[in-house]
Amino acid sequence: MSGDLLITGGTVVEAGWSGPADVLISDGRVSALVETGTATAATTIDASGRLVMPGGVDPHCHVGFTSGEFTSLDDYRECTTAAVYGGTTTIVDFAIPRPGENPADVAYAQREKASQGLCDSALHGCVVEWDDTVPDQLAALIGDGITTFKMFTTYRGETMASEDTVLRTMKTLAGLGGMVVIHCEADHIIGDTQRSRAAAGRIGATDMAATRPALAETASVAEVLAIAESVDAPVYFVHQSTAEAVELVAAARRRGVRAYTEAVAHHLVLDDSRYAGDHPERFVCCPPLRSAGQVEALGRHLFTGEITTIGSDHCCYDTAQKEIHREDVRAMPNGLPGVETRLPVIFSEYVVRRGLPVSRFVELTSAAPARANGLYPRKGTLLPGADADIAIWNPEATWQVTASGLHMATDYTPYEGMRLTGRPETVLVNGRPVVEDNALADPTPRGRHIRAVPFGRGGA
Known part of the structure; x- marks a missing residue:
């Protein structure tokens, strides 16, 4: 099994379960969740010791x-x-x-x-x-x-x-x-x-x-x-x-x-x-x-x-x-x-x-x-077929919140000085790494308006 991108070695976390698995991505979507070492891809991200979450x-x-x-x-x-x-x-x-x-x-x-x-x-x-x-x-x-x-x-x-x-x-x-x-x-x-x-x-x-x-x-x-x-x-x-x-x-x-x-x-x-x-x-x-x-x-x-x-x-x-x-x-x-x-x-x-x-x-x-909001299962999951929107977390990273270290268009945060444990290090949007190692890797705006499914037809 092969694809465009493989996230390997991490612990996948879904709303109903978590466990070791690799995430295979093709054409901007999750194509499979597979046993570690059973798939290949043109590009690989090593997520060892990390949580791989939607x-x-x-x-x-x-x-x-x-x-x-x-x-x-x-x-x-x-x-x-x-x-x-x-x-x-x-x-x-x-x-x-x-x-x-x-x-x-x-x-x-x-x-x-x-x-x-x-x-x-x-x-x-x-x-x-x-x-x-x-x-x-x-x-x-x-x-x-x-x-x-x-x-x-x-x-x-x-x-x-x-x-x-x-x-x-x-x-x-x-x-x-x-x-x-x-x-x-x-x-x-x-x-x-x-x-x-x-x-x-x-x-x-x-x-x-x-x-x-x-x-x-x-x-x-x-x-x-x-x-x-x-x-x-x-x-x-x-x-x-x-x-x-x-x-x-x-x-x-x-x-x-x-x-x-x-x-x-x-x-x-x-x-x-x-x-x-x-x-x-x-x-x-x-x-x-x-x-x-x-x-x-x-x-x-x-x-x-x-x-x-x-x-x-x-x-x-x-x-x-x-x-x-x-x-x-x-x-x-x-x-x-x-x-x-x-x-x-x-x-x-x-x-x-x-x-x-x-x-x-x-x-x-x-x-x-x-x-x-009628966006599931396109959003909010890593099951096959979902958009490959993925946050790879370091659950043990410790850091301090400061307004100067954030990226919102303001000069303050209500959490100034708070010590936190855990943060996303790499973030993918539609299969593209947008943040890598806590730095912006792709500043190109490609946002889409997502049409919601009417309530009761895939929504809440």
């Missing part, structure tokens, strides 16, 4: 995202460069309309940017307001391979959707093979809390955790679950930040609701003590960082199976943008840069230090995000 699929990236007066600083080239350095080989971006824009127009414009990337990308559409044109727009987008649609229950006057809009969108998508992915925080609870705190002069970055209470998240999750159950629609909850929110979704799933939980790296690793430090504005995100006890409880659900995926919620703002309104979180840009650090931080903190099985790591960060 490249990460990041289900939650905001690239060049505008919210309020701020736009995040990276484009597709910059975001995907950082992604591949961190072992991620597919990102899922968002096409979020500004007031007055049509969902379809924004999605098609964003889709055209995929070719700027060093890796492939998919796209979430978005619905903010319902009108008679929305059903046809959703049908057209699903026909063009955009099958997931972001909605918000907060950010009134910008991206917040009413309960009626959420219901109508879910009901329409259920009949088309699409799915709502939703940011749940009850805006009325947040608004009341922020008004009270502003009156008391306690609305700055140091007060961030208290301005968006956990109760606002659980209240909104319960409401959206009821809507999904009433119309028998699937729903995916982004960046759930508390165990209580995760458990609400898990209970609904046991009732038969097709409901899924995404956690993000910063909620699994960082806690609200960061708001008491020298630069609290650098950690302002929505939902905010929670208490150490809540972080610990959330992390336990990586082991119970109640969390479906891990994303980054990457928003590439810099310190200057973060500092402009540091005394009023209502005007600050929300979000943290994280596309490059998602996989190494979770691997180090949970696989190395807490014993999370490495196959579960692959499930959470690659296979399950691919399934939930």
Whole structure:
């Protein structure tokens, strides 16, 4: 058996199993997993002592995202460069309309940017307001391979959707093979809390955790679950930040609701003590960082199976943008840069230090995000026929995170100074080594927009 490229001597890790095997690649795809020494190729990569894993699929990236007066600083080239350095080989971006824009127009414009990337990308559409044109727009987008649609229950006057809009969108998508992915925080609870705190002069970055209470998240999750159950629609909850929110979704799933939980790296690793430090504005995100006890409880659900995926919620703002309104979180840009650090931080903190099985790591960060977004089995696996997107990890490498050593289009990282164990050293995209020995080997943009399969036809 022969091919174009052979990765030999490593331990292959899939979502359901791991073991010694060689990976044979032909025409940009995995052609076989074979016993070591039984295949040949024109080029060979020695992966002895390394873990050979499917490249990460990041289900939650905001690239060049505008919210309020701020736009995040990276484009597709910059975001995907950082992604591949961190072992991620597919990102899922968002096409979020500004007031007055049509969902379809924004999605098609964003889709055209995929070719700027060093890796492939998919796209979430978005619905903010319902009108008679929305059903046809959703049908057209699903026909063009955009099958997931972001909605918000907060950010009134910008991206917040009413309960009626959420219901109508879910009901329409259920009949088309699409799915709502939703940011749940009850805006009325947040608004009341922020008004009270502003009156008391306690609305700055140091007060961030208290301005968006956990109760606002659980209240909104319960409401959206009821809507999904009433119309028998699937729903995916982004960046759930508390165990209580995760458990609400898990209970609904046991009732038969097709409901899924995404956690993000910063909620699994960082806690609200960061708001008491020298630069609290650098950690302002929505939902905010929670208490150490809540972080610990959330992390336990990586082991119970109640969390479906891990994303980054990457928003590439810099310190200057973060500092402009540091005394009023209502005007600050929300979000943290994280596309490059998602996989190494979770691997180090949970696989190395807490014993999370490495196959579960692959499930959470690659296979399950691919399934939930209709990209599996093209992405998220090394089974024959999949795109040869591969991250070869040194599980014992120790290193320190610094902003200067990363490749995101910002001047800070929320993980500054953290000591990690394990990192990807060589990363292949469609069978091409893009990163070799932690250095960019191929800077040529060849990114493709990947069409998602409708929900229930190969997706989650």
